[in-house]
Structures are given as C-alpha cells and as structure tokens.
Amino acid sequence: MIVTMIVVCEVGFWVLLAAGLTARYLLRMPRLGMGLLLCEPLLEVLLLVVTAIDLKSGAEPAWRHGLAAIYIGYTVGHGHRTVKWLDGHAAHRLGGGPPPPKPPRYGMARARHEGRIWLGTLVAGSVASALLLAAVWYVGGDGDTSKLEASIAGVWRAVGIHGLIALSYSVWPKKAPKPDHEAPTALSAQHPEHTRDPRQGSAGRPS
Secondary structure (H helix, E strand, C coil): CHHHHHHHHHHHHHHHHHHHHHHHHHCCCHHHHHHHHHCHHHHHHHHHHHHHHHHHCCCCCCHHHHHHHHHHHHHHHHHHHHHHHHHHHHHHHCCCCCCCCCCCCCHHHHHHHHHHHHHHHHHHHHHHHHHHHHHHHHHCCCCCCHHHHHHHHHHHHHHHHHHHHHHHHHHCCCCCCCCCCCHHHHHHHHCHHHCCCCCECCCCCEC
C-alpha cells in the first residue's frame, strides 16, 4: 500500500503542477493556478498519514516506509526549486514572458549554484531522517527498526556523496572555453585574398 501511495503522490504532483500552470498561463486564472499548486503539499501529508496508519496497524517496518520518508524529504528539499523552474519555462512559453535565466556553467558561479542545490539535498536528508527517527520512536522497542535505521544511514551517504560532488566544483572550478583567436589566421592562410596589403587603403586600392 505504501509503494502504491508513493506512486499516487508522484503522479498527483505532476498532475497538479500541469493543471496549475495551465490555469495560470493558458486560462489566465492565476488564483486558481496558485490554489492548485498549493495543494501539492497535501499529497505529502496524505502519504505521511498512510505510513503512520500502516505502522500503527502492526506492519513490520520495512524499506517501503524508509522510501516514503525519503520521498517526502526530497519533495521538501527540491520540490520548490522544481516548481519554480517549470513555472519560469511555462511563463515564457505560455505567458509570453522572458526566457528564464540559464544556470551558470563555469567558475565559482557554477560552484555556488551546485552548493545551493546541495543545500536542498541537505534539507531533504534532514527531513527524511527526522521522519525516520519519529517512525523508530513510534514503533518502539518491541519492533524491529533496523531497516528504518539503515535507511537513515543510506540517506546521509547520499547527502555526503552529493556534497563531495558539489565541493569538487569549488576545488576544481570548471573553466570556460577560451575564444578561438587562431581562426582569422587560419582563414588567411587558406585564402590569401583575405589578407590586406598594408600599403593599400581601406578599399583595397593603392593609396
């Protein structure tokens, strides 16, 4: 049941997102669109309630409960950034707005961008861990919580790996490609007529 609810929440997230953006930009109903977008957190609340009921009913804590907590954490950490990114593209393509700015690709600007994304992962890991710890407490000492605790360890391994990747952009900043200054020289070598005699004027005639 938990896995089914995760699928339902994921599908519902994209359905509400598409409906909200359509109402906002195609139907010109911004309040309705915003209302639909604000309904998305209710999906995570529903998943949390179903998970708690499943554990309360005596279900053995398993990987699916850890997956539910990780899904909720990811939505909290990265959901707003995803919605903002898609909203910018919808405003451009459907609402006639300017194109959204592209993320930086080089240098320390890219490093800061990757660092901000990692902060979302850090928030996601913290939320997921808090939910998993709450589940461990909820189950109590009578149940086997080893899989929930293993999920917490897995969450922080993922956060650490992502952090190292983000840090690598600061330690080894990606350099922008250098402009090709050799192109005019190569063109002149292949086509000598493009080389101007310094004794000629701007029109190519003797001065």
